[in-house]
Amino acid sequence: MKDMNIIEEGSFKYVEFGSGQPIIILHGLMGGLSNFNCVFSFFPNNGYKIIMPVLPLYDKPIKETNVKDFAEYLNGFLEFKNINSTLLIGNSLGGHIGLLFTKLFLKKVKGLILTGSSGLYENSMGNAYPKRGNYEYIKSKTEEVFFNPKVATKELVDEVFETVNDRNKLIKTLTIAKSAIRHNMSKDLPELKVPSLIIWGKQDNVTPPKVAKEFNRLLPDSKLIWIDNCGHAPMMEHPDEFNNSILGWLKENNL
Secondary structure, eight states, rough: OTOOOOOOEETTEEEEEEEEEEEEEEEEETTOOOGGHHHHHHHHGGGGEEEOOOOOOSSSSSGGGGGHHHHHHHHHHHHHHTSSEEEEEEEEEHHHHHHHHHHHGGGGGEEEEEEEEOOOOOOOOTTTTGGGHHHHHHHHHTTTTTGGGGOHHHHHHHHHHHHHHHHHHHHHHHHHHHHHHHOOTTTTGGGGOOOOOEEEEEOOSSOOOHHHHHHHHHHHTTTEEEEEOSSSSSHHHHHHHHHHHHHHHHHHOOO
């Protein structure tokens, strides 16, 4: 993330790579921009422009710290960028924001890609916080997100540790978690009639495989791709398989 050129314009911060059909990347609650390094380097070489806004998860007043306001923030960002039609890739909370955005602004979404998305099942994000001052505990919790615990680098663990020990960020994190539970999308998904790809780690224990199957059942035009030996963040654990699966699906659907 340190090597990225983060553009600041108006009230928005974002990174942008390449040219062509826009793909908007939506990061998760604990997911930094660097989690998507593989996407930044791959898709611009295949005719797509990658744009990733820095979502204001910790910067808004409490009353605006919720999934709906983040979806509306995304709409404001797309209007600012003059993007009327886009593809969305969302991981975890980012997937949830993408789903609600699609519900609210359906005509602006050409295709939706979900990986480890919330929206149907929320594994309580609050359980770890009573021990938030314990670095080893946070390290073990971070490692549990992945099938291969070595993916949880010291830099990543440090970032999570800093977040859960910052009182403001902790309050906002818990507020967002409660908002995610309130904004269950099960009744909305059958109305989201856009091509959708569900790409899921077989060993995801944050949003378990049954969640992916339920997304696949409820989204009317969806395809489910499994990645084995993989937890909650396929783009980090199996970047090549993640990218190629998405690119193949985009070609299948002329997106």
